[in-house]
Amino acid sequence: MAAEPTFEELFRQTKRSAVHLEMRDGYMRSDQDFVSWSEDPRSVQRLRPPETRPWLSLMKEITSRGVEVRRARIFSEPMSDYLRYEHHLTPSNIAAGEIVRWLPRRRTSDLALPGNDFWLFDDSLVLFLHFTGDGELSPEGDEERSSAPEVVQLCRTAFEAVWERAVPHEEYRPF
Template identity: 40%
Template sequence: MQEITSDDLSELLSSFKHSAVHLETRDAYGTVTELPYMAKWARGEPDDLAWLNEWCQELRDHVRAGRSVRRARVVSEPLSDYQRWSYSIADPMVDAGEDIRWVPRRLTSTICLPGNDFYLIDNQQVVFLHYAGSGLNTAFTTTTDPAVVQMCSAAFEKVWALTIKHREYQPV
């Protein structure tokens, strides 16, 4: 495993050739970017979601170039506040072409999942996302080890087979 920076991850997510998949398994995150917007949501304040514009444009560019972006969110029900907020802001990303889907954690009990969330880039490179207990990101590590790539690909596809499309999922 090799540690990479957030800039390295951003570069990978903007330059992949065919596909990027993202498996999320935590009920709460605390990214520096998201925390202020989640706090606004918690206070009931409106958010125009303009802070998502750059990512949404990147998604549209990927789709226009024939690349796919899929995200599976394994969630506990009832949803955590973080996941309720995350659900509330997903429409612009879905509209831009990211296929976001949800799966209740109880449905994944028989699936072996990697110990960390990950991105799988072009089915050739895995980037693991490491978090503190608070949900703050602490590191990114990457590998092209074929056994790890296969493990993550298989886990993602097993989860994906159970997912519910974003607009069909009814948050509990």
């Protein structure tokens, strides 16, 4: 049996779209850039060239061949320090080709949402991401994959409902 494609390989295999729904108020708070930004927001560049960050380089690569990458973030207001950090860095994601929107949690009460953050590749494969309570990747397995039609449909529908209500990055100002 062949090994499952890695996270990076999933992007390289994507032909049309990859959408990501984030629903936590904090991730990977141990990340050194976040720690530096927390001490002095000016210490972390807002706009970074794609070649300086592997993620940005990958996004530039796949969006330049026509794959649409959309990211929607559901968050509590006022925004957590970690989400302020992500907002600070989002211009780099956009410059690399991602389209990013923000949706305050109070505007999601009537939406059916899956229990975990996810990526949906080409409307056919869902990759759920699992985190610990403090936002680190789960040591018990940080991902779960599904191509079950009902799971794909749930995630597609949830993402599109969020996307419809969410505010484009350029228009959202944290408070």
